Amino acid sequence: METKEAKASGNDLPLSWKGVVMIGNFIRGKTVEKSKRLLREVMEEKTAVPFTRFNKDRGHKKGEIAAGRYPVRAAGEILNLLESAESNAVNMGMNANNLVISRFIGNKGSTSWRSGRKRRRQAKRAHVEIYLSEVKQEKKKEKKAVEKKGVVKK
Secondary structure (H helix, E strand, C coil), rough: CCCCEEEEEEEECCHHHHHHHHHHHHHHHCCCHHHHHHHHHHHHCCCCCCCCCCCCCEEEEECCCCCCCHHHHHHHHHHHHHHHHHHHHHHCCCHHHHHEEEEEEEEEEECCCCCCCCCCCEEEEEEEEEEECCCCCHHHHHHHHHHHHHHHCC
């Protein structure tokens, strides 16, 4: 069976690739609506992104996560890419309510020299690819119906 995937990509975005990787781990596997809500909360500094890999000298945040940060600019750029991927999926004929982030790829981009008076400073860049796939919701309803039947029999 062939699965359809919608894609959005951004090349050489002015973001730290480490923050992009951590945001990708934070939202991968979640639905688009939940991911958009989480990214908006990160931009408002209500929810921290857990830094599980690049966490040396990172402060701990409230809740169950240990080290974390609020990458506001990266969250805004990724939110724009996520909305673009969602509109691409709708144009392909996929249901917007059943979309899940199947793959999130964040790579290090080119490091060009910054212009200006101060020398030897390189700009941070990142490449981001977001893939959305459609998940059928009918299976969950069938499981709930089976569970209800089992409860009635007891």
